[in-house]
Each structure stands twice: as C-alpha cells, then as structure tokens.
Amino acid sequence: MIKINQKFENPLEHKTECLIIPCSEEKTPSGPLKTLDTALNGAISQAFKNKRFEGKPNQTLLLNSSLKATNLLLVGVGKTKEITPEILCRASATAAKLAEGSNFKSVSFYLNDSCFDAIAKGKIGLYSKLSCAVAEGAGLALYHFDEYKTRDEKDNPPSRVEKLTLIPTSKARQTAVEKSNARAEKIVAAVHFARDLISHPGNTATPTFLANHTKKMARKNKITCKVLGKQEMEKLGMGALLGVSRGSHEPPALIVMEYFGASKKKAPTVIVGKGVTFDSGGISLKPGAGMDEMKMDMSGAATTIATLQAVASLKLPLNVIGIVPAVENMPGGSAIKPGDILTSMSGKTIEVLNTDAEGRLVLADALCYAQHYNPKEVIDLATLTGAVLMALGHESAAVIGNNPAMIQRLKDAGDATGERVWELPLWEEFEKAVKSDIADLKNIASPGVGAGTIIGAAFLKPFAGDQPWTHIDIAGMAWGCDKPYTNKGASGYGVRLLINYLEHRKR
Numbered sequence: 242m243i244k245i246n247q248k249f250e251n252p253l254e255h256k257t258e259c260l261i262i263p264c265s266e267e268k269t270p271s272g273p274l275k276t277l278d279t280a281l282n283g284a285i286s287q288a289f290k291n292k293r294f295e296g297k298p299n300q301t302l303l304l305n306s307s308l309k310a311t312n313l314l315l316v317g318v319g320k321t322k323e324i325t326p327e328i329l330c331r332a333s334a335t336a337a338k339l340a341e342g343s344n345f346k347s348v349s350f351y352l353n354d355s356c357f358d359a360i361a362k363g364k365i366g367l368y369s370k371l372s373c374a375v376a377e378g379a380g381l382a383l384y385h386f387d388e389y390k391t392r393d394e395k396d397n398p399p400s401r402v403e404k405l406t407l408i409p410t411s412k413a414r415q416t417a418v419e420k421s422n423a424r425a426e427k428i429v430a431a432v433h434f435a436r437d438l439i440s441h442p443g444n445t446a447t448p449t450f451l452a453n454h455t456k457k458m459a460r461k462n463k464i465t466c467k468v469l470g471k472q473e474m475e476k477l478g479m480g481a482l483l484g485v486s487r488g489s490h491e492p493p494a495l496i497v498m499e500y501f502g503a504s505k506k507k508a509p510t511v512i513v514g515k516g517v518t519f520d521s522g523g524i525s526l527k528p529g530a531g532m533d534e535m536k537m538d539m540s541g542a543a544t545t546i547a548t549l550q551a552v553a554s555l556k557l558p559l560n561v562i563g564i565v566p567a568v569e570n571m572p573g574g575s576a577i578k579p580g581d582i583l584t585s586m587s588g589k590t591i592e593v594l595n596t597d598a599e600g601r602l603v604l605a606d607a608l609c610y611a612q613h614y615n616p617k618e619v620i621d622l623a624t625l626t627g628a629v630l631m632a633l634g635h636e637s638a639a640v641i642g643n644n645p646a647m648i649q650r651l652k653d654a655g656d657a658t659g660e661r662v663w664e665l666p667l668w669e670e671f672e673k674a675v676k677s678d679i680a681d682l683k684n685i686a687s688p689g690v691g692a693g694t695i696i697g698a699a700f701l702k703p704f705a706g707d708q709p710w711t712h713i714d715i716a717g718m719a720w721g722c723d724k725p726y727t728n729k730g731a732s733g734y735g736v737r738l739l740i741n742y743l744e745h746r747k748r
C-alpha cells in the first residue's frame with residue numbers, strides 16, 4: 242500500500258527531490274507562493290511572464306532550485322474559480338508521473354493557499370476533499386504492474402517514487418490532511434487491487450484465483466466470504482451460469498461477500514460484478530485480433546471485490562453485499578451451442594443465439610441469487626457490450642435501470658469522481674426484442690434491432706427484481722482509458738464511483 246505522508250513546514254525549508262506546486266492561471270504569485278518566487282529570484286513570475294508556463298490544466302514546468310527542494314515542478318490547475326477535486330486529481334497525477342519519469346524518489350505537494358484556500362474558503366471539509374484529490378491523483382498515477390517481468394529487469398528496476406508528502410499551510414489544516422491522506426490511501430489501495438486482478442493474464446486469474454484472492458481480502462477486512470462451487474450451483478438450478486462454464490476446464494465459482502456496517506436488519510445494497518475471466522466468445526468464437534484483451538472481462542468482478550475492500554476499510558456505516566459469478570467462456574467439446582436452451586435459476590428459459598453474449602447469462606443467475614438478500618437496491622457492473630464503446634468511447638460508462646432517482650445519484654457520484662456515467666433508455670420495445678419464439682427469452686435481439694448496450698440491459702431486467710436496480714456497462718471504461726491517473730491497461734473504473742455513491746446514500 243502506498244503511504245502518503247504530510248508535513249506542516251515552510252516550503253523553503255522542506256527537503257525533497259521534487260517540490261510540486263499546483264498553480265492556477267493567476268499571473269502574479271501571492272502569499273507563500275510569492276515568498277517562494279522571491280527565494281527563486283522570480284523564476285515563477287518570470288515563467289508566467291514569458292509564457293513558458295500559464296497555469297493551464299495539467300501544464301507542467303520543471304525548474305532547478307537552490308532551495309532545500311532540489312527541483313521545483315509547477316503544475317497548472319486552470320482558473321482558480323473553476324478548480325474542482327477532479328482537476329486537482331488530474332494535475333497531481335500528471336505531476337507525479339513526470340516526477341517519477343525524471344527519476345525523483347521523494348516528491349512533495351505544496352497545498353498552497355492560492356489554489357486550495359481560494360476554493361475551500363476556510364471550510365475544512367472542502368479543503369479535506371481537495372487534499373484527498375491530490376493524494377488520490379498521485380497514488381493512482383504511480384501504479385505499476387510488473388509481476389511478470391523476469392529477474393534481470395527486476396535487478397535493474399526503473400526508478401520509482403518512494404516517498405510522497407503533502408504540505409499543508411497551517412496547523413489546523415494539518416489534521417485535515419492527515420485524515421484525507423488516510424482515506425486516499427484506502428481508496429488508492431482498493432483501485433490498485435482491482436487493477437492487479439484485471440492485469441493478471443487469463444491463465445493466472447481463473448475463477449478459482451479470483452475466489453482465493455477474495456477470501457484473502459475478506460479475512461483482512463471485516464467481510465464474510467463464501468464461495469459456491471459447481472455442485473452448489475447445480476442445486477440452486479443456475480443453468481445459465483453453468484451453461485457458459487461448460488466449454489471450459491476451469492471450474493466456475495460464485496463468490497459472495499457480506500459486509501455489515503449497520504444493523505443486520507437494514508436491507509443491503511447488493512453489487513453484482515461480471516467475472517468472465519476470459520471471454521473467447523465460446524462457439525461463437527471472437528476474431529483473433531485483440532482477443533488477448535478479453536482477460537479484462539472480469540473487470541466488473543474486480544471492481545465489486547475492490548469496492549467491498551474499500552467499504553470495509555473505510556468502515557462505511559451501511560450493509561453491502563458483493564456477488565461475483567466467475568466463469569471462463571471457452572469453446573470446449575461440452576460448450577453450449579447457438580440454439581441451445583438453458584433454464585436459469587429463476588425458472589425462466591433462455592435461448593442462446595450467440596454464445597459470445599455470455600455476460601448476461603452469468604449475470605441472470607447472479608442477479609436472481611441477489612434476491613436472497615431482500616436488497617434495498619442492486620447495482621450490476623459488467624463489461625457487457627462492445628456497443629457501449631461506439632456510444633460513449635472511453636469517456637463514460639452507460640447506466641440503464643428501473644429507478645430514475647437511483648440513476649441520478651449515480652450520475653452525481655460520477656461527476657464528483659470523474660468516473661462518469663450516462664443514461665440510456667430502457668423502452669419496452671427493447672424488452673420485447675429479447676422475447677424468444679421458442680423459450681422465454683433470447684440472449685440477443687434479431688439482426689437490425691441495434692442498440693446493443695440497451696438490449697443487454699433489457700435481457701437482465703426480468704432477473705433483477707422489483708427493487709431499484711441499475712446496470713452499469715463498463716466495457717469502454719475498464720480498459721485502455723487515457724487519463725492522467727490511469728495507465729494504458731486496467732483502470733479500476735467504478736471503485737471511486739461506487740464509494741462516492743455509497744457515502745452519499747441515505748440510510
């Protein structure tokens with residue numbers, strides 16, 4: 242876990258290899274920033290004057306310094322009035338990556354008044370949110386996954402930031418930063434955990450691997466974890482989930498996590514995450530190009546498991562259940578075939594017209610299982626459709642559900658965290674489009690219907706129960722997002738969204 246420190250100290254006296262200073266677009270440094278500028282013989286104001294640095298969001302300027310901080314890194318945060326936690330998160334991530342790329346091992350952020358107090362205006366709660374965003378941005382940006390690099394490279398490892406410090410400007414703010422650092426550490430650890438699970442290749446991260454790592458996580462936190470195997474699922478009649486699993490030699494697992502932060506009588510929020518540890522498409526085999534990326538088809542599962550870790554480590558006062566149907570989708574000799582009909586746990590029969598639309602099959606049984614908990618609300622997260630990439634690219638997940646108020650709360654959480662969601666409509670025409678001629682439902686619509694992402698949700702709806710339910714299609718957000726605080730691969734999208742959502746949830 243990344244440790245994030247704080248030190249209340251005059252920045253002129255602060256020892257570090259790289260002192261990062263968030264700067265807004267104001268031309269003249271004032272307050273402590275002015276003192277710093279003077280100590281540097283006007284280097285900061287000079288940079289503004291000759292437009293080498295203008296404080297635009299994520300703009301950077303690295304300066305040598307004769308202070309105790311041997312290098313100074315200015316990072317832009319845009320117009321003071323428009324500063325938000327997300328802007329600070331991106332700026333600190335940009336700066337942290339640049340500092341690491343410049344081989345600095347100790348890095349400090351100066352939470353100077355002109356950026357932070359101008360927004361917080363003495364409100365310590367808001368100040369704390371801003372400093373948390375800085376810590377999160379840096380922590381998230383400094384993620385690496387190098388477990389599979391061989392020893393040679395490990396002996397000559399690339400330079401890593403080893404010490405991260407935030408510098409508040411007063412004693413009162415020091416306590417706030419101490420608290421927000423502790424919070425950021427837990428959130429960053431959870432997102433890193435999700436990214437690790439997703440980054441492992443399919444031959445490591447099997448359903449059994451996911452189950453074992455979840456059990457380990459649960460033991461460390463106050464979470465009960467049980468794992469149902471094939472036989473238990475057979476007893477429950479989970480024909481849809483087991484159908485997907487049939488073409489693989491890897492045994493399936495239904496991973497169930499229970500966290501009770503409130504009275505057990507209170508109805509829980511249930512989170513269900515698609516855990517297809519590799520999606521070859523099955524008999525409806527995917528094309529070869531890019532198939533390797535389908536190891537990420539358990540991103541919904543990773544987010545669910547990591548969110549439970551975060552909820553427990555932050556000790557949120559509510560009840561949350563996580564359910565992960567974990568399977569591998571392979572075209573083995575016993576695999577299901579197009580045209581096969583499966584009987585789901587709910588009793589509803591499903592005509593499988595495309596074995597590559599497998600996520601909705603495993604979710605159907607997991608959503609039905611969720612009803613055991615009499616949930617207050619159900620959220621499912623899934624890399625369900627390629628179509629969502631056409632609609633929203635890597636900029637937002639799609640949300641589709643049966644309760645406008647719940648969707649609005651998710652949108653608010655998305656805007657606050659930068660993990661955006663965008664609603665698509667679930668009109669009854671789409672629900673009709675998944676009715677089968679020969680069974681109750683079919684897993685894809687007829688050619689020409691289009692709206693692939695909505696069709697996925699329309700299929701799930703009959704299994705989701707009558708309580709508020711929202712489906713989040715994260716296929717565009719889980720992988721390949723290019724944000725300052727993500728890398729090329731797994732993003733861990735959804736953990737920060739759900740934590741924010743749950744924290745604002747009325748009990």
Ligand code: BES
Nearest residue numbers: 538595597598624625626627628685716
């Ligand atoms: N796992 C895929 C969806 C996906 C695509 C995730 C791209 C991440 C990136 C899903 O199981 C799938 O194959 N969906 C099909 C559905 C179709 C057969 C109706 C798709 O999107 O093509």
Ligand code: ZN
Nearest residue numbers: 520597598599
């Ligand atoms: Zn598929």
Ligand code: ZN
Nearest residue numbers: 517520538600
């Ligand atoms: Zn899939």
